[in-house]
Amino acid sequence: TTVTVSSTASHPIPTTLWGQMFEDISSGDGGLYGELLQNRAFQQVTPGTSAALNAWQAVNRASVSVVADSVKLSNALPNALRVQIPTGVSGQTGVANTGYFGIRVNSAWTYTASFFYRFPTASSFRGNAVISLQTSSSQVLGSATVALSGAQTSWTQVTAKITPTSSPSATDNLFVVSVDGAAASGQTINFGLFSLFPPTFKNRANGMRMDVAEALAEMQPSFFRFPGGNNLEGNSLPSRWQWNNTVGPLTQRPGRAGTWGYINTDGLGLYEYLLWCEDVGMEPIMAVWDGFDLGGSSVAEANLQPYIQQAIDQINFVIGNPTTSAPAAMRSSLGHPAPFKLTHVEIGNEDFIGNAPSTIAYRWNHFASTLRSTFPQLRFLATSNVNSPRLTPQPQEWDLHVYQTPTWFAQNSFMYDDFARDGTLYFEGEYAAISTNPNDIFGSPSDGRLTFPTVQSAVGEAAFMTGLERNSDIVFAASYAPLLNHVANSQWTPNLVSFDSANVYRSTSFYVQKLFSLNRGDQYIPSTLPSRTGTLFWSVVSKQTNTIIIKVVNVATSAQTIAFNLPFSGISTTGTAQVLTGAATASNSPTTPNAVAPASHSIPVGKTFSYSAPANSLSVLTLGIN
Numbered sequence: 001t002t003v004t005v006s007s008t009a010s011h012p013i014p015t016t017l018w019g020q021m022f023e024d025i026s027s028g029d030g031g032l033y034g035e036l037l038q039n040r041a042f043q044q045v046t047p048g049t050s051a052a053l054n055a056w057q058a059v060n061r062a063s064v065s066v067v068a069d070s071v072k073l074s075n076a077l078p079n080a081l082r083v084q085i086p087t088g089v090s091g092q093t094g095v096a097n098t099g100y101f102g103i104r105v106n107s108a109w110t111y112t113a114s115f116f117y118r119f120p121t122a123s124s125f126r127g128n129a130v131i132s133l134q135t136s137s138s139q140v141l142g143s144a145t146v147a148l149s150g151a152q153t154s155w156t157q158v159t160a161k162i163t164p165t166s167s168p169s170a171t172d173n174l175f176v177v178s179v180d181g182a183a184a185s186g187q188t189i190n191f192g193l194f195s196l197f198p199p200t201f202k203n204r205a206n207g208m209r210m211d212v213a214e215a216l217a218e219m220q221p222s223f224f225r226f227p228g229g230n231n232l233e234g235n236s237l238p239s240r241w242q243w244n245n246t247v248g249p250l251t252q253r254p255g256r257a258g259t260w261g262y263i264n265t266d267g268l269g270l271y272e273y274l275l276w277c278e279d280v281g282m283e284p285i286m287a288v289w290d291g292f293d294l295g296g297s298s299v300a301e302a303n304l305q306p307y308i309q310q311a312i313d314q315i316n317f318v319i320g321n322p323t324t325s326a327p328a329a330m331r332s333s334l335g336h337p338a339p340f341k342l343t344h345v346e347i348g349n350e351d352f353i354g355n356a357p358s359t360i361a362y363r364w365n366h367f368a369s370t371l372r373s374t375f376p377q378l379r380f381l382a383t384s385n386v387n388s389p390r391l392t393p394q395p396q397e398w399d400l401h402v403y404q405t406p407t408w409f410a411q412n413s414f415m416y417d418d419f420a421r422d423g424t425l426y427f428e429g430e431y432a433a434i435s436t437n438p439n440d441i442f443g444s445p446s447d448g449r450l451t452f453p454t455v456q457s458a459v460g461e462a463a464f465m466t467g468l469e470r471n472s473d474i475v476f477a478a479s480y481a482p483l484l485n486h487v488a489n490s491q492w493t494p495n496l497v498s499f500d501s502a503n504v505y506r507s508t509s510f511y512v513q514k515l516f517s518l519n520r521g522d523q524y525i526p527s528t529l530p531s532r533t534g535t536l537f538w539s540v541v542s543k544q545t546n547t548i549i550i551k552v553v554n555v556a557t558s559a560q561t562i563a564f565n566l567p568f569s570g571i572s573t574t575g576t577a578q579v580l581t582g583a584a585t586a587s588n589s590p591t592t593p594n595a596v597a598p599a600s601h602s603i604p605v606g607k608t609f610s611y612s613a614p615a616n617s618l619s620v621l622t623l624g625i626n
């Protein structure tokens with residue numbers, strides 16, 4: 001194959017081209033969000049049920065149960081953990097939390113622990129509670145004591161710092177709050193809103209888990225789409241994501257039944273998302289709920305106004321004027337008087353599924369008309385199939401999603417070449433090669449579904465991404481989905497980044513996303529087009545004025561040579577190749593975390609040069625222009 005490269009760029013590459021899509025799908029609580037305790041505030045549970053005690057267990061014969069306390073901690077957090085200390089017990093007794101499938105204990109960290117308590121009946125008890133991190137065999141790894149008073153019948157919060165003395169490799173550790181059985185014999189103590197945080201990314205209060213955050217930031221994403229995805233939509237109208245339930249003190253956040261089958265604490269809420277975007281240098285692509293839930297129901301046209309108002313308030317929280325908007329005033333009171341950066345707002349998530357298409361016309365019309373006139377500076381994305389049904393007002397932007405086989409991605413890299421250039425812009429908001437079985441894309445691993453990305457799936461995605469880069473005159477953003485996943489509690493596979501309570505696993509697809517993102521250009525340079533149905537793909541960009549970057553993708557199972565004719569003089573004689581390659585079915589996983597990683601080496605380059613692209617590979621060739 002010989003590729004002749006043009007001497008002039010065709011279009012600037014949008015700075016937002018490569019980024020991340022996020023929703024809580026075993027990825028927020030217990031993942032990116034730094035809280036280490038699961039079911040920390042007994043949100044959205046039925047008192048007295050075993051589910052209410054999820055992740056909690058009694059220590060040394062205490063009797064524990066979740067109650068709807070007659071004196072609520074707050075309207076948002078009405079449930080409490082009642083701990084009854086038996087008589088005749090010696091030694092520490094109380095309650096333990098098992099975390100999100102484990103708790104990492106690291107002696108390099110100082111942990112911040114806290115909880116609320118009250119004595120439902122005043123008592124003469126005065127004594128210490130010990131807050132500790134323990135192994136599963138009750139070895140204390142670190143602890144702190146706080147004074148409890150039986151006179152405290154209203155809710156009060158206690159906080160303590162814990163610096164462990166060792167760092168066990170095991171993560172089946174426990175967070176324990178206990179009292180001396182003899183001293184507290186017969187006492188009843190109510191607890192609420194426990195919390196245990198390690199140090200967080202950029203030391204943000206109520207912030208992100210460092211190693212997960214650092215892995216995501218390593219990709220240098222330019223945007224962050226949140227809060228979903230299906231988790232925006234909810235499985236019912238009342239359980240949809242609602243911005244106002246996710247901001248302010250944690251005692252004001254009721255949590256919700258998340259779309260993915262577990263309770264969301266909403267400790268990772270709108271303000272945390274926005275600070276995270278600023279901390280990583282991403283702009284938000286924020287979604288508003290648009291009247292359709294995954295139970296299949298749509299809000300009737302006559303009843304849309306309150307939900308449109310809720311969307312207006314959500315947007316005003318982000319960009320509104322604190323002197324004229326209450327949501328904006330709340331943002332200011334939380335510490336961010338200036339508006340956050342926001343350009344793109346997505347209306348809904350996937351208005352092409354189920355019976356959403358039957359109501360999207362009026363839902364879009366009312367949401368888009370009102371929001372566009374309220375916020376003329378913003379651009380709103382539709383999420384139904386493009387122009388099917390036709391929508392009024394005509395969408396400025398669309399979010400398209402595709403989950404397919406590696407082969408499909410390699411064979412559809414020209415998808416956007418065929419789109420009309422009519423001013424409409426596109427966001428490839430979710431894409432991933434998730435199965436090798438074209439007849440059962442969303443099936444189980446026994447039927448072709450991938451558990452972790454493979455070299456073959458990542459390289460297929462890379463082929464598709466050369467097309468996104470070529471068409472970045474109309475594709476302004478693209479993100480793999482899902483982004484993140486706890487291996488002990490997956491709701492969906494494969495995922496870009498996986499983790500357990502102590503490790504982060506960067507997938508083959510993560511490295512493809514990172515290679516494109518860290519080697520993005522600012523101008524697209526046309527060249528001989530690849531064959532649409534071939535196995536060799538490429539994309540040429542220029543960076544500043546003195547660097548040419550060529551991405552070469554070989555989806556074949558044997559090496560292929562590609563020759564380049566460059567029109568530029570002063571090409572350096574030596575370039576760099578960063579190559580991701582390996583066996584087609586190789587994956588990075590908890591058992592093989594580093595099976596596949598990019599490697600760099602020098603290559604001979606010049607005005608004309610050849611490159612041998614390995615089988616199953618993405619190569620990023622970087623050439624300097626003197």
Ligand SMILES: [NH3+][C@H]1C[C@H](O)[C@@H](O)[C@@H]1CO
Nearest residue numbers: 229230231349350481482
């Ligand atoms: N069903 C997929 C489409 C939806 O938008 C996401 O929440 C899901 C996983 O990425």
